[in-house]
Amino acid sequence: MFSPKMRHSSFFCSVLCIAACTIVTRAANILVFMPLPLKSHFRGFQPLFEELSHRGHNVTVVSSFPLDRPINNYTDIGPFINKERVRNVMELVNMNFITSAQLKWKLGIQLSETVMSHENMKKFLQSSSNSFDLVMIETFCQEYTVAMGHKFNAPVINLAPAMLWVSVSKWLHLPSTFSYIPDVCLQTAGDMDFVERLKNTITGLMQSYVENYIYLPKMKEVMNKYITYEGWESRPPLEHMLNNVSLTLVNSNYAIGVARPYLQGVVEVGGMHLKTPKSLPENLQTILDAADEGVIFFSFGTVVNLNDLPKEKLKIFLNVVQKLKQKVILKWVPKDNVKLSKNIMTGSWFPQNDILAHPNVRLFITHGGLHSIEETVNNAIPIVGVPFFADQYLNIKIVEQQGYGKLVNFFEMTEESFENAVKEVLSNARFKEMAMVQSQVFKDQPMKPLDRAVYWVEYVLRNGGAEHLKSDSLELNDLQYFLLDVSVIILVLTGLIIWSCYLIVAKCISKKLNTA
Ligand SMILES: *[C@@H]1O[C@H](CO)[C@@H](O)[C@H](O)[C@H]1NC(C)=O
Ligand SMILES: *[C@@H]1O[C@H](CO)[C@@H](O)[C@H](O)[C@H]1NC(C)=O
Numbered sequence: 318m319f320s321p322k323m324r325h326s327s328f329f330c331s332v333l334c335i336a337a338c339t340i341v342t343r344a345a346n347i348l349v350f351m352p353l354p355l356k357s358h359f360r361g362f363q364p365l366f367e368e369l370s371h372r373g374h375n376v377t378v379v380s381s382f383p384l385d386r387p388i389n390n391y392t393d394i395g396p397f398i399n400k401e402r403v404r405n406v407m408e409l410v411n412m413n414f415i416t417s418a419q420l421k422w423k424l425g426i427q428l429s430e431t432v433m434s435h436e437n438m439k440k441f442l443q444s445s446s447n448s449f450d451l452v453m454i455e456t457f458c459q460e461y462t463v464a465m466g467h468k469f470n471a472p473v474i475n476l477a478p479a480m481l482w483v484s485v486s487k488w489l490h491l492p493s494t495f496s497y498i499p500d501v502c503l504q505t506a507g508d509m510d511f512v513e514r515l516k517n518t519i520t521g522l523m524q525s526y527v528e529n530y531i532y533l534p535k536m537k538e539v540m541n542k543y544i545t546y547e548g549w550e551s552r553p554p555l556e557h558m559l560n561n562v563s564l565t566l567v568n569s570n571y572a573i574g575v576a577r578p579y580l581q582g583v584v585e586v587g588g589m590h591l592k593t594p595k596s597l598p599e600n601l602q603t604i605l606d607a608a609d610e611g612v613i614f615f616s617f618g619t620v621v622n623l624n625d626l627p628k629e630k631l632k633i634f635l636n637v638v639q640k641l642k643q644k645v646i647l648k649w650v651p652k653d654n655v656k657l658s659k660n661i662m663t664g665s666w667f668p669q670n671d672i673l674a675h676p677n678v679r680l681f682i683t684h685g686g687l688h689s690i691e692e693t694v695n696n697a698i699p700i701v702g703v704p705f706f707a708d709q710y711l712n713i714k715i716v717e718q719q720g721y722g723k724l725v726n727f728f729e730m731t732e733e734s735f736e737n738a739v740k741e742v743l744s745n746a747r748f749k750e751m752a753m754v755q756s757q758v759f760k761d762q763p764m765k766p767l768d769r770a771v772y773w774v775e776y777v778l779r780n781g782g783a784e785h786l787k788s789d790s791l792e793l794n795d796l797q798y799f800l801l802d803v804s805v806i807i808l809v810l811t812g813l814i815i816w817s818c819y820l821i822v823a824k825c826i827s828k829k830l831n832t833a
């Protein structure tokens with residue numbers, strides 16, 4: 318046994334060891350520069366900015382979503398849009414895989430002009446008193462923001478709001494093999510058939526090459542028009558600055574996404590916004606506690622407003638849920654005085670994660686936004702998913718493959734098909750079992766996603782931009798990267814060998830014929 322003295326000394330040893338092993342990062346001045354008004358993209362990373370300020374860093378957040386309560390060491394600059402234009406979701410859904418890429422480009426360019434020319438932005442860009450040790454930017458349609466890294470002579474971190482698409486991974490030289498890694502907006506997942514692989518290859522090539530000629534020049538224009546400072550004329554080309562990003566944090570997780578190769582400098586941090594559930598408001602708590610038959614939570618998030626949907630589709634949803642014996646908590650503000658059956662409770666907003674954590678919740682009817690999926694997986698709730706646009710289809714498709722939910726195609730939906738999906742998920746225990754399996758996988762991580770994100774941000778600070786995380790292939794051009802030069806030589810050599818063999822054999826045969 319340990320003597321008391323030994324115990325003492327081993328205690329001091331451990332203290333010493335902890336002190337030596339805990340690497341201290343000095344407080345840094347961090348700039349978050351994601352001006353586009355894309356709320357769900359911002360919301361996914363906002364917990365990180367807050368956490369960094371709690372840990373003593375001075376965080377300056379240039380975004381369209383200032384906090385409503387001040388936090389120490391967290392300074393908001395913005396917003397840059399005078400009024401958020403509310404888009405009717407039906408404009409977004411009628412798109413195929415090619416028009417959706419074009420719309421993305423158009424949207425990015427338009428929004429960028431709006432935010433960068435805003436008075437608040439001009440004031441911030443012209444102020445000369447700022448200096449930053451690190452710059453974080455968003456990857457969706459705002460490539461020019463990478464110039465802020467050059468402006469402040471600071472390393473840059475990418476924040477990717479969903480699984481990396483080719484427009485982003487190409488700069489990092491991250492493999493995004495078209496045969497099995499689906500584009501986030503392509504409506505497919507898992508084993509792709511021939512047509513799907515063809516579509517995936519076309520979107521992939523558009524993003525790899527076509528985009529560089531149509532879209533990137535526009536981003537450069539925005540950059541050169543608005544991000545000017547002393548020495549900006551001599552900054553590296555936009556492409557090189559994008560190659561030179563130190564770290565990419567991805568709001569995604571292999572448990573709810575696709576298994577694919579990453580570089581060390583690409584880190585999945587999906588689920589940063591998940592907090593331990595808070596207690597519910599009294600009325601909700603009472604309703605949930607009393608629901609002996611269970612509760613269904615029905616919400617299509619902030620972008621999809623049920624009132625925008627075609628009347629007949631809304632009617633399908635309402636007809637089905639009113640017939641159920643479960644209590645239904647429905648995120649919807651009815652337009653006119655509709656009379657709903659007693660099991661329905663409506664409201665403009667609900668604490669989604671706290672509701673999903675209640676043991677009586679049996680089903681979540683969702684549009685399949687990434688954060689909703691993360692919250693359902695976290696709470697092991699089965700899903701009926703009705704995807705509308707962007708990555709929603711892919712998200713739900715993966716849910717269906719993993720066996721804890723059903724996808725309902727909105728355009729083909731009938732009262733019968735929606736009702737069947739809801740009843741099947743409610744009655745078949747297998748969906749709940751698979752939700753629990755998936756939840757376990759999602760939670761089994763060496764550190765919490767938020768801690769992991771903070772660790773890597775501080776890692777870049779501690780290691781002077783962490784040059785070593787960047788791919789060693791960045792020096793190569795496409796010809797070298799895909800070994801086209803080597804392949805040509807090998808083909809020529811093989812041809813020569815076959816040709817010489819042919820000559821020798823021909824010669825031998827003709828000799829034989831002559832001597833015979
Ligand atoms: C923290 O950031 C704010 C806003 O950018 C800045 O005004 C302030 O000087 C910074 N504080 C320190 C100690 O650097
Ligand atoms: C790449 O980024 C580092 C900071 O991480 C910077 O020192 C270097 O100058 C950059 N190089 C180019 C070519 O932009």
Ligand SMILES: CC(=O)N[C@H]1CO[C@H](CO)[C@@H](O)[C@@H]1O
Binds near residue numbers: 344345373374375389
């Ligand atoms: C880095 C930095 O600005 N830290 C500040 C965070 O906020 C506390 C309290 O307001 C200051 O004392 C720190 O200097």
